[in-house]
Amino acid sequence: MSETLEKVAVQTEESRTQTRRAFIKGGLAVAGTVMFTKAAEAAYDPKSAVKAYAGKKEITDVLTDGPQRRMLGKGIMSSTYSMPSVYEKEVRKRTLEWLTPDTLATISMTPIQSMHGMIVPNGLHFDRFHGGAPDIDPATHKLVIHGLVERPLMFTMDDLKRMPSVTRIHFLECPANGALEWKGIQVNSVQWTHGMMSCSEWTGVPLSVLLKEAGVKPEGKWLLPEGADASGLVRSIPMEIALDDCMVAYAMNGEALRPGQGYPIRLVVPGCEGNMWVKYLRRIKVTDKPLHHREESSKYSELMPDGTIQRFSWVQETNSVITYPSPDYKMSGPGRYVAKGIAWSGRGRITHVDVSLDGGRNWKEAKFTSVALPKAWTRFEFEFDWDGSEMLLMSRATDETGYVQPPMAQLRNAVGTNGVYHRTAMVTWLIHDWKGNRAGEIENVQF
Ligand SMILES: Nc1nc2c(c(=O)[nH]1)N[C@H]1C(S)=C(S)[C@@H](COP(=O)(O)O)O[C@H]1N2
Numbered sequence: 057m058s059e060t061l062e063k064v065a066v067q068t069e070e071s072r073t074q075t076r077r078a079f080i081k082g083g084l085a086v087a088g089t090v091m092f093t094k095a096a097e098a099a100y101d102p103k104s105a106v107k108a109y110a111g112k113k114e115i116t117d118v119l120t121d122g123p124q125r126r127m128l129g130k131g132i133m134s135s136t137y138s139m140p141s142v143y144e145k146e147v148r149k150r151t152l153e154w155l156t157p158d159t160l161a162t163i164s165m166t167p168i169q170s171m172h173g174m175i176v177p178n179g180l181h182f183d184r185f186h187g188g189a190p191d192i193d194p195a196t197h198k199l200v201i202h203g204l205v206e207r208p209l210m211f212t213m214d215d216l217k218r219m220p221s222v223t224r225i226h227f228l229e230c231p232a233n234g235a236l237e238w239k240g241i242q243v244n245s246v247q248w249t250h251g252m253m254s255c256s257e258w259t260g261v262p263l264s265v266l267l268k269e270a271g272v273k274p275e276g277k278w279l280l281p282e283g284a285d286a287s288g289l290v291r292s293i294p295m296e297i298a299l300d301d302c303m304v305a306y307a308m309n310g311e312a313l314r315p316g317q318g319y320p321i322r323l324v325v326p327g328c329e330g331n332m333w334v335k336y337l338r339r340i341k342v343t344d345k346p347l348h349h350r351e352e353s354s355k356y357s358e359l360m361p362d363g364t365i366q367r368f369s370w371v372q373e374t375n376s377v378i379t380y381p382s383p384d385y386k387m388s389g390p391g392r393y394v395a396k397g398i399a400w401s402g403r404g405r406i407t408h409v410d411v412s413l414d415g416g417r418n419w420k421e422a423k424f425t426s427v428a429l430p431k432a433w434t435r436f437e438f439e440f441d442w443d444g445s446e447m448l449l450m451s452r453a454t455d456e457t458g459y460v461q462p463p464m465a466q467l468r469n470a471v472g473t474n475g476v477y478h479r480t481a482m483v484t485w486l487i488h489d490w491k492g493n494r495a496g497e498i499e500n501v502q503f
Pocket residue numbers: 181182183184185186187228229230231282283284285287288289316317318329330331332333334335336337
């Protein structure tokens with residue numbers, strides 16, 4: 057992680073409050089006008105989000121047997137691999153045409169707005185290719201560990217499956233996540249602002265076990281993992297990270313990796329940049345030094361305001377986003393709502409998430425609705441009453457190292473707008489006034 061980002065990152069509880077104050081003093085302006093709701097603190101009325109139909113004709117209609125009750129449904133084996141209901145066909149990976157001059161070297165995005173819980177189904181995991189997804193027969197695929205090792209080793213898929221395994225839940229995020237709107241708003245969906253990310257349960261062999269078998273020589277300080285695809289993607293990984301919690305994974309969410317995710321094997325580098333998670337892994341070379349920047353496949357580096365480059369960055373910073381309500385939804389009138397979102401950190405566990413309804417003036421702690429595992433999506437919710445006036449909805453995550461997700465302006469001041477990686481500042485959803493002509497619409501705004 058770069059020094060400048062480190063500065064943004066490490067904030068104590070105290071500086072967190074200062075930041076907030078400085079930020080508010082800096083002023084808030086959204087398209088010239090800002091109105092703040094005062095309704096948030098209203099007493100909880102459990103009925104306010106629930107429509108009362110009791111005694112009405114609708115209830116009788118619902119209780120009358122429908123056609124599905126009077127005929128048989130589809131039997132077992134009508135499909136040997138179940139697909140989602142046809143009514144869920146809007147929930148799809150998507151890509152932006154202007155971002156996709158070439159489908160072999162670009163990115164599709166996960167529909168974060170439609171995801172629940174901690175796990176993204178395999179069919180909706182985003183894909184990032186540098187040379188398309190190869191078709192690899194696991195019967196012929198091999199992994200080689202060589203370089204500065206006592207015993208160069210070669211593993212077949214059978215060999216790997218005979219070895220001890222580990223199963224863990226981790227997010228996988230391209231460090232370019234958030235980059236699309238870094239110079240200004242240009243996308244109005246959380247699928248575009250945060251969809252270069254998924255979270256899955258990964259199963260594979262701990263990398264430390266494989267490296268121990270090979271016997272790393274004392275001079276062996278770096279790993280150069282390489283993919284078998286056309287891109288032959290290579291990244292330099294320091295030995296401390298490799299020996300920590302990395303794995304060579306063959307399964308995700310209980311089944312074999314999907315071809316887009318590196319079938320038959322990929323590197324899992326928890327908490328670190330997606331580009332280090334080398335897919336179609338065919339060899340790991342142990343070396344005494346990293347690749348020169350010009351050799352590193354995709355030159356994933358931080359471009360600073362003065363145009364210089366920060367040599368390496370690995371960890372994905374603390375981040376969070378409210379996925380509901382968000383720009384894909386519409387408010388259905390004043391009343392009680394539950395804001396729902398995800399928080400994650402490459403440095404460990406999320407310890408708390410705050411939500412603001414007034415553009416960052418006031419913050420309230422959200423409650424977790426999932427377990428908070430290290431380097432995994434953590435789910436939070438926050439109940440609020442909407443009085444129908446304009447509202448600025450935001451979330452801010454803190455992790456166990458004390459890192460607090462920075463406001464957009466603070467991060468921009470620190471890293472500028474040249475680069476595209478590690479843009480993890482808070483985002484803001486503007487909920488339009490219920491009486492206005494954009495009643496209930498939700499818009500991505502920056503200030
Ligand atoms: N072999 C290989 N590994 C690769 C890539 C690639 O193109 N080829 N893309 C990298 C990048 S930039 C990212 S963000 C992640 C994306 O993983 P996914 O496609 O499973 O979402 O894989 C990384 N590993």
